Amino acid sequence: MLNVRALARYYAALVDGGLVPPPHSSLSKPLLGTHPHIPKFPSENTSKKQEVKQIHSLLTTKGLLYNPNTSPKDNSKWKTTFLFNTLIRAYLNFGQHQKTLHLFTLMLAHQTPPNSHTFPFIIKAATHSCPSIGTSLHTQVINRGVLYDPFIQTSLLGMYSYFGDLLNACKVFDEISHPSIVEYNAMLDAYAKNGNMSSAYSLFKSMPKRDVVSWTSVINGFAKNGLFGEAIRLFREMMLHDYVKCCFVTPNKATYVSVLSSCANLDERGALYIGKQIHGYIVRNEVFVTIFIGTALIDFYGKAGCLSNAIRVYNQMVVKKVCTWNAIISSLANNGREEQALDMFKKMKGEGLCPNEVTFIAVLTACARAKLVEIGLELFQSMAGEFGLVPIMEHYGCVVDLLARAGLLGEASEFIRRMPFEPDASVFGALLGACKIH
DNA sequence: CTAGGGTTAG
Numbered sequence: 001m002l003n004v005r006a007l008a009r010y011y012a013a014l015v016d017g018g019l020v021p022p023p024h025s026s027l028s029k030p031l032l033g034t035h036p037h038i039p040k041f042p043s044e045n046t047s048k049k050q051e052v053k054q055i056h057s058l059l060t061t062k063g064l065l066y067n068p069n070t071s072p073k074d075n076s077k078w079k080t081t082f083l084f085n086t087l088i089r090a091y092l093n094f095g096q097h098q099k100t101l102h103l104f105t106l107m108l109a110h111q112t113p114p115n116s117h118t119f120p121f122i123i124k125a126a127t128h129s130c131p132s133i134g135t136s137l138h139t140q141v142i143n144r145g146v147l148y149d150p151f152i153q154t155s156l157l158g159m160y161s162y163f164g165d166l167l168n169a170c171k172v173f174d175e176i177s178h179p180s181i182v183e184y185n186a187m188l189d190a191y192a193k194n195g196n197m198s199s200a201y202s203l204f205k206s207m208p209k210r211d212v213v214s215w216t217s218v219i220n221g222f223a224k225n226g227l228f229g230e231a232i233r234l235f236r237e238m239m240l241h242d243y244v245k246c247c248f249v250t251p252n253k254a255t256y257v258s259v260l261s262s263c264a265n266l267d268e269r270g271a272l273y274i275g276k277q278i279h280g281y282i283v284r285n286e287v288f289v290t291i292f293i294g295t296a297l298i299d300f301y302g303k304a305g306c307l308s309n310a311i312r313v314y315n316q317m318v319v320k321k322v323c324t325w326n327a328i329i330s331s332l333a334n335n336g337r338e339e340q341a342l343d344m345f346k347k348m349k350g351e352g353l354c355p356n357e358v359t360f361i362a363v364l365t366a367c368a369r370a371k372l373v374e375i376g377l378e379l380f381q382s383m384a385g386e387f388g389l390v391p392i393m394e395h396y397g398c399v400v401d402l403l404a405r406a407g408l409l410g411e412a413s414e415f416i417r418r419m420p421f422e423p424d425a426s427v428f429g430a431l432l433g434a435c436k437i438h
Numbered sequence: 439c440t441a442g443g444g445t446t447a448g
Contacts, residue, residue: 185441192443290445
């Protein structure tokens with residue numbers, strides 16, 4: 001007989017990339033050979049995906065999911081709900097949103113009652129599929145009498161916010177009689193994501209208590225809406241607040257990332273000074289430089305023109321991901337080191353990493369700057385051919401820039417004519433800019 | 439077993 005709790009723990013370990021061996025059960029042997037350590041390659045992730053599928057099949061064939069009547073015990077009903085919840089979570093965490101929603105319909109079809117733990121997962125899955133499913137889930141939540149669960153309310157709020165439906169997000173929030181700080185923060189983020197920073201800020205001011213997430217949500221909201229100066233100002237206020245009132249709101253990794261990104265994008269000389277101060281603070285407080293913080297630092301120094309600092313941060317990073325490489329390649333390309341940027345690109349591929357859309361913006365920019373027309377065109381071709389990436393407007397803009405800068409104005413306009421979609425202002429801008437030079 | 443904030447892009 002399967003130990004349900006142990007099995008759930010095993011799922012959790014699978015999902016979180018943990019190292020826990022499977023529990024004593026009919027699944028006591030690993031299904032797919034060895035258990036990986038920290039995931040390094042995407043292929044390991046797919047093998048875990050496969051394991052979830054295998055477990056699902058096992059549960060089905062043993063009649064544990066769809067045949068609750070065979071269990072004599074009275075508490076088998078909640079056990080089945082529990083199993084469904086964990087299985088749903090496993091699929092959700094692998095990004096299989098359709099499969100997650102499908103499992104939910106199966107659950108209903110087999111008279112397994114969803115509980116308050118079920119809905120947050122399902123709502124998250126619906127958030128990434130379509131609004132109409134989301135609305136019907138809201139109805140389900142009401143019908144099943146779990147509307148006043150704070151977890152579910154927060155999930156619904158986040159869902160409407162994601163759909164750009166700020167009105168319904170507000171409605172959900174207004175129906176919460178005594179919102180917790182988490183629900184306040186979800187509402188702050190909803191305003192910020194939908195571009196309503198004045199409402200975000202006034203809600204922030206009116207909150208009875210604020211934690212790091214509250215501060216970071218508003219700081220990040222300012223940053224995402226292009227108000228970099230405001231983001232930095234609020235960050236300083238937060239640090240001062242901490243110092244004056246002795247209520248310890250210390251920045252965390254998300255805060256650093258947001259404020260560093262603001263420093264990188266602020267077109268004022270003071271930004272370099274503030275960014276350096278933040279970097280200094282990170283060093284002094286021995287904050288662990290995560291991939292996010294490292295990438296933000298590289299980008300910051302790259303944009304500020306301190307290429308040597310960008311390279312130093314890059315060299316100090318032990319674990320690098322594609323975005324880290326993208327940031328250093330862009331930094332090199334934007335500071336007159338185009339060949340080095342292309343070398344980095346080669347090195348990145350040599351380490352087995354797959355370039356993404358952003359990588360190609362960076363390398364195509366490098367080629368355009370250095371007038372490396374042949375290489376640039378080859379790279380553009382390789383996007384779809386070698387890496388299965390579909391070029392978007394920005395990539396076409398880069399190629400137009402590449403051709404036009406090199407004086408090949410005729411080729412550039414011909415390229416625009418053969419684009420698969422209507423060129424936008426940035427594409428013509430690249431052409432006209434080059435016309436001015438030539 | 440559940441909810442809130444994060445990097446790279448002429």
